[in-house]
Amino acid sequence: MYAPARHDEITGIVNYLDQQLTAIRSAAFGLTEEQARQTPCRSALSIGGIIKHAAQGLRGAVPRLTSDVVERPLDAEAYAAYADGFVVRDDETVAGTIDDFDKARAELLALLTSIDPAADAMAPPAPWEGIVDARPIHARYYLLHLVEEYARHAGHADIVREQIDGVAVPALVLTLAGAPANDFFRPYEPAPGTLLA
Numbered sequence: 725m726y727a728p729a730r731h732d733e734i735t736g737i738v739n740y741l742d743q744q745l746t747a748i749r750s751a752a753f754g755l756t757e758e759q760a761r762q763t764p765c766r767s768a769l770s771i772g773g774i775i776k777h778a779a780q781g782l783r784g785a786v787p788r789l790t791s792d793v794v795e796r797p798l799d800a801e802a803y804a805a806y807a808d809g810f811v812v813r814d815d816e817t818v819a820g821t822i823d824d825f826d827k828a829r830a831e832l833l834a835l836l837t838s839i840d841p842a843a844d845a846m847a848p849p850a851p852w853e854g855i856v857d858a859r860p861i862h863a864r865y866y867l868l869h870l871v872e873e874y875a876r877h878a879g880h881a882d883i884v885r886e887q888i889d890g891v892a893v894p895a896l897v898l899t900l901a902g903a904p905a906n907d908f909f910r911p912y913e914p915a916p917g918t919l920l921a
Contacts, residue, residue: 754914
């Protein structure tokens with residue numbers, strides 16, 4: 725949890741973003757590879773797929789914040805690559821996806837500490853929103869979008885995880901953080917050999 729503190733703006737944004745990324749990653753704790761690939765809801769989302777998609781987004785955030793290059797709108801090929809980011813393929817492992825997520829997360833969080841939220845940046849086209857041209861923004865706009873995006877996916881991961889085994893992600897986050905048992909929380913005990921155990 726990002727505890728209340730008097731931080732500057734970028735530190736607050738980084739900590740809120742990191743809190744959401746922690747929740748996404750923690751959703752895999754104690755699952756088998758097979759469980760992390762399950763899609764127990766009506767959508768095609770799995771824990772492994774959410775983690776893979778999050779890593780894809782983290783890697784994409786670095787060039788958006790460090791260059792003036794604006795991505796082209798999604799065509800069929802680009803959309804297929806985007807959609808593939810939600811699926812852990814047969815030639816991939818969820819454990820490998822978590823490693824990729826960890827690397828992308830560390831790279832982005834290290835970069836964000838040096839970002840001025842008021843710096844100029846460009847938002848790429850978003851044709852699904854009716855925006856077909858790149859638009860000038862402040863970095864703050866994109867940074868807050870990252871918090872929003874990963875909070876949404878942390879919620880997805882929580883729902884998917886609860887459908888798999890009834891365990892809520894906040895309990896997994898607290899367990900991984902080493903929180904002691906109290907009147908409101910009992911640490912989760914993963915089976916040996918499961919993810920992140």
